Amino acid sequence: MSLLGGILGGSGGVPQSPAMQDFLAASQQKIQNWQNTWFPLQSYFAAQNQANAPALTNMMRGQAAGGAEAKGAGLLQGTEGTLAGTGSEPGSGRLLSGITNDINATATAKSGGLTGASAMGSRNYIQGVLQALGGFQSDENQALGSLGQAANLEQGEAGAYEQRRTGEEAGIAGLLGKGAGLLMSGGVSGGAPS
């Protein structure tokens, strides 16, 4: 602490109002809460999204293939039943054509389902990443807002410091001027007043 600061009781900082203290405490609490709770949670979900993506895509592919095969099996049963009912022989062209059509339709549906499921898996993964990214970007924006507030506070404190410093310098200059005046008038040396 400076000599005058010590004499005048200055701290070098700016006294905080109760409202300012509350604001700082709330801001710190909010950031600590984010660091301790929300950030780990967000990070966890982002990592889970990445880790689960291949398995989820495989699951969707399995469902698509299974669904197509089940429908194909039903189709085949229907064809065989219908043609048998109309008296088609096992080796007949109609039956063979029906079976071939059903099997080809099943393969077409199955491969289309697999292709669609793969693309859907990629899309779901991208959506998950974008969602996680949105959360982190919101955190960045919040942090930048807090940094702006801290910068504003610092600027206010710097302004208050300059005001205080200017005032103290003026006071010192006044004291020095008075001292010099006294010296020149002989008031300090103890000379006899005229």
Next chain:
Amino acid sequence: MGMLTDFLIGPNSPSYDSGTQQLGNMSRNQWQMAYGAAMPLQNQLIQYAENPSAIGEAMQAAGADTNAAFSTAATDEQRLISQLGAPLSPEQQASAAKSQALSKGLATAGNENLAAQQTYANQQGVLQGAG
């Protein structure tokens, strides 16, 4: 007055309140943590969106899926026909093979187109989502 006032009232720089400094430090830390977590994800999406071979790879995968599905179909067809107990004549075999080849060609073209379109849409989706 510089040196004298520095001696009397302290150096020429303000000392900030610890609360403000703490808020600034924590905010910087928060920003760095969020930025550090977001950057790898952003890079991953940008790499995917800008990958010129992504569409080709998806088309190849669709072609492979189609091949596998029709390969299984051919086996199923053979098994089913043998279960019916009526072997196919050479003409019938040729007809079945031709029918399957046509279906496979159509499915391959359709699936590769589908894969290309959807991968392109996914890449565009990244750009739109990030924008």
